[in-house]
Amino acid sequence: MNENRQNIICATERLLQTHGLARLTMREIAREAKVAEGLIYHHFKDKAELIHEVVEQRMHDAKNVLQNLPLQVGLRTLSENLEEVLSVVYRSHYEIVPIVCSVFADHQLRARMREIMKEREVGPQHAIDGLAVYLAAEQRLGRMAETVIPQAAAKCLWMISIQTAMDDQLMEQKPDAARIRQEIRQYVQTIMAGLEPRLPAKQKTTFKKSQKS
Amino acid sequence: MNENRQNIICATERLLQTHGLARLTMREIAREAKVAEGLIYHHFKDKAELIHEVVEQRMHDAKNVLQNLPLQVGLRTLSENLEEVLSVVYRSHYEIVPIVCSVFADHQLRARMREIMKEREVGPQHAIDGLAVYLAAEQRLGRMAETVIPQAAAKCLWMISIQTAMDDQLMEQKPDAARIRQEIRQYVQTIMAGLEPRLPAKQKTTFKKSQKS
Amino acid sequence: MNENRQNIICATERLLQTHGLARLTMREIAREAKVAEGLIYHHFKDKAELIHEVVEQRMHDAKNVLQNLPLQVGLRTLSENLEEVLSVVYRSHYEIVPIVCSVFADHQLRARMREIMKEREVGPQHAIDGLAVYLAAEQRLGRMAETVIPQAAAKCLWMISIQTAMDDQLMEQKPDAARIRQEIRQYVQTIMAGLEPRLPAKQKTTFKKSQKS
Amino acid sequence: MNENRQNIICATERLLQTHGLARLTMREIAREAKVAEGLIYHHFKDKAELIHEVVEQRMHDAKNVLQNLPLQVGLRTLSENLEEVLSVVYRSHYEIVPIVCSVFADHQLRARMREIMKEREVGPQHAIDGLAVYLAAEQRLGRMAETVIPQAAAKCLWMISIQTAMDDQLMEQKPDAARIRQEIRQYVQTIMAGLEPRLPAKQKTTFKKSQKS
DNA sequence: AATGAATGAGCTTTCATTCAT
DNA sequence: GATGAATGAAAGCTCATTCAT
Structure with missing residues (x-):
């Protein structure tokens, strides 16, 4: 069953929140999930893959809202749309920031994580691209x-969004x-x-236009 | 001597930036500082204390850099000033990011860092305040x-700036x-x-054309 | 079916030759044989028994090859015949060497192999005897x-031959x-x-002349 | 002290002879040598390096006799010299053959072993070269x-020599x-x-000379 | 007969810390 | 003060074997 798989992911998440990545051991995950250590490796190739899965699941809401963004093109105001999106994205970021930062501190894990993201073609870049595509559409309108x-x-x-979460x-x-909501x-x-x-103000000093036609 | 103590701190900081906290071993610190492993324990109670010391020192250094930003109210263009300032800020962020992120991996260290930031009045808020004061001055002009x-x-x-450094x-x-410079x-x-x-355009739907007034 | 049983044995032998005994896992055997892991235990009591079966079968095959060497007494040159025969022998050795060497790593397996060699009259001695008989015939000519x-x-x-194969x-x-062919x-x-x-040279230091009795 | 280092090597050798490489664990080596597990890694980078050291020490006598071979050039008969050398070499081979074959069965260990041999510029090739140099000298005489x-x-x-030992x-x-001695x-x-x-015999069939002048 | 999820002991290796010198 | 050999408790991971289906 997939029940165990989800158990493991949840257990990992729980431990990650209470103890941090530094103290996260496979043995403890197994104990928390009430499964044998070996079973974790039945579902995930290694520790990095498990952590990656946790991050992916935590980003689920953000992904959803980004995928539905094309439906918002031209609707409401741009500001409203962005506030809405960023609120959801922030929430996901808030949850993954401690994990991502921890991975950052472990070069080996970091390298492996990059590998996994390349393999599966996921990662922040794709999310940002989605947002950019939406903006381009609004720009065309x-x-x-x-x-x-x-x-x-x-x-x-x-x-x-990320930095606010980190803060x-x-x-x-x-x-x-x-x-x-207010901060965003x-x-x-x-x-x-x-x-x-x-307004073209009557200023004494130089004022550089942003449009260089 | 105190020379050795500083050697150890510097060596640790160097390794923290290049290798990350997770794989930072006392043996490597000793080798980098060119002292015996045992000597580290004459200067620091344990590894945590050493890391704390490094974090503290690094935060202090960053504080100095960030509080002496080359802000020039009313001179050159605002854009130019901001680019200039962010370049300096970026450099400091690039160096401190591995340390800040390492802190996230360890809950104990994170708590300690919060303490340091409160006690010593270091941390991002103070530097941001400096930047805000500058912007307010430009606004008045x-x-x-x-x-x-x-x-x-x-x-x-x-x-x-900090997120670009992290990236x-x-x-x-x-x-x-x-x-x-270009990215900034x-x-x-x-x-x-x-x-x-x-431009406030004469359109029925909520979207406006962009052009100079 | 017995088809599966043979599949498993063949898969094991293939893996033994390519990956070696040490990293030979039941999982990999099952994958290679395209059966479930558990099925292996229906046909063999445990891993050791499977390996024994493979060793036995492989020894038997090698015996057949080596006892039907293409020995041609009196035809072509002796050199040519030996080159021809050793090429065939080498090929068999090349295949059996990984298995024989694997046996060395495990004392239990080694004892079992000795048994097999005695019981079934397989093993190097019998093939060497064949080669010796051929040489004796050529000698008589x-x-x-x-x-x-x-x-x-x-x-x-x-x-x-065997050592070249091992190399x-x-x-x-x-x-x-x-x-x-060239090396042989x-x-x-x-x-x-x-x-x-x-040639019986006129040298001062000792060296034995070679000649007919 | 180097006493521990030698203890570890000896313990490894003892276990290798009694249990074989397949059952050789670092824990047992440590117990047999009466040191902590970690100490082994103080003296040897990894398991492969330790095993390599054992092999090197077992080849010590063979190395010696090969190094002294140049002194024998032109003395006694060539046969006598070779018998002498091979007797000693055989003895070393007899001791390392189970280890070498076991390593053979473990591709990972084998690869690491090759690395070590390349690093230190040791290995069978160098020994064979030594023997070849001696033979060339005798040839010149x-x-x-x-x-x-x-x-x-x-x-x-x-x-x-190796194959006799393996047999x-x-x-x-x-x-x-x-x-x-007799077999050699x-x-x-x-x-x-x-x-x-x-002798150029009066043979009916073709007879190929080995010297193509 | 056939599956493959699940187990858990055991593997190599790492590393903070101690202590005799 | 200064050294670095020595410790031993984990860590991540492997894998033969079992068993409910």
Whole structure:
């Protein structure tokens, strides 16, 4: 049955949250999942693959919302759409950030993880690409400035989501939905409006236009 | 001597950046510092204490760098200033990211880091505040849109820097100054211009054409 | 069915030759034989019994090959005949060497192999005897020096074949027919000619003249 | 002290002889040598390196006799020298054959072993080369036939030694000095004299000379 | 007969820490 | 202060074997 497989993944997740990756041993996962150690290797090639699976499952909601993004093209405002997406993405990021950072600290595990992501053609890049595709579509509708590079904008938004999650984890802030929504709205609005003054102001110093026709 | 103590700390930091915390062994530290393994235990109670010391020192160094950002209110263009500042910030982030991420892998270390950040008033918030103050000043000069919340903008820029650094570390990209400069420019331009189309157009649906006023 | 049983044996033998005994797992055997792991235990009590069966069968096959050597008394040259025969012997040796060597790693298996060799009258001795009989016949025809002990000569040739096969396996050289032929020719020529100088020279130091009785 | 290092090697050798490589575990070596498991890795990089060391030490006598071979050039008869050398070499071979064959059965171990031999520039090839150099010297003195290829002859002799040892191990024959001496003498004499009839005989069938002037 | 998920002891190797010198 | 040999408790992973289906 797949029940055991899911058991193992859940047990891993639980231990990851309570003890961190550094103290995560296969033996303890087995004990927590109430299965034999060997069974883990029946379902996952190695520890890295198991951890990868946990991350993938935690990113499930984010993936969903990104996949449904094409349906939102042209609907509501761009800001609203982005706030909605980022709220969901943030939530996933909040959950995987401690794992991803831990993997970061272990070069061997990191290398193996890259391998797995290459094999399966998954990873953050694909998610960012999805967001960029959506932005490009909005751009074609004239709902986003023509000068914007969709890839760059998508990456900015993505980075902000991850970093906010990292900050909150580091500061032990619970991911309160309302607070998050507000914070994200602030960032989205900042990115939407841009820093440049809107009107050709009568300034004394140089002011560089963003459009080089 | 104290020379040895500093040697050990520096060696540890070097290895932390290149190899990560997970595979950081006392033997390797000793070899890198050119001292005997046993000597480390004369200077530090155990491995955790040594790591703490390194984290503390590194955070302090980063604090100095980030609090002396070359912010030039009213001079050159805002874009140019931000690119300049983010390049410096990036460099510091690139170095500190492996350490911060290592901290995530170990709950004990994470708690300790929170303490350090509170006690010593180091941490991202203080540097971001510096950046926000600069932006507010530019705003008062009319060089930044009035609607922008300086704190939010500063944080966006900050997050982009740290996340770019993380990406580069993850992909094992050397921090080539030219490449970094170009990547940062892209993000800065995106944030400067914003995603919103520039002109309030006379359209029925919610989307506007972008062009100069 | 018995088809499965033979499948398993063949699969095991194939893996034994390519991967060696040490890393030979029941799982891999099952995969190679395209049966379930559990099925192996319906046909064989345990792994040891399966290996025994393989060794036994392989020894039997080798016996057949080696007892039907293409020995042609009085025809062509002796060298040519030996080269021809050793090429065939080599081929058989090349296949059986991984199995024989595997047996050395396990004392239990080694004892069992000795038993098999005695019970079934297989083993090197019988094939060498065949070669010796051939040499004796050639000797009677005057095509081999009278002083040679056929048994000793046969064994020398035999050993060279098996050791060459072992070398090739060790160095993971494929048994390319042409290369083998050439290498064997070199050894046959060495053995044919002998190391002793041909002419009774007028030298001061001791050396034994070779001549007919 | 080096006492422990030697203890470990001896313990390994003892276990190798009594249980074979298949049942040789690091834990048991440590117990037999009365040291901690970890200490083995202080002296040897891994299991392969330890086994290699055991083989090297067992080949010590053979190495010695091969190193002293140049001193024998031109002294006594060639036959006597070869018998002497092979007797010693056989003895070493008899001891290492079970180990070498076991390694043969484990492709992973085998690969690692090749690595070690390449690193340290040791291995059978170097020993055979030494023997060939000696034979070449004797050839220059006219004590060995000009047509012989020293390398080929040396390899023949070497192979015969190994294979005799393998045979004896397989058949559980104790390496009785007198019996060995006699067997080796037989092979040496066979190789010395060669199979070709000495005199241009009045034969009816073709007879190929080994010397193509 | 046939399957393959499940077991768990055991493997090699790593590494923080101790301690006699 | 300084050394590095020695310890031994884990760690990740393997694999022959069992058993419910």
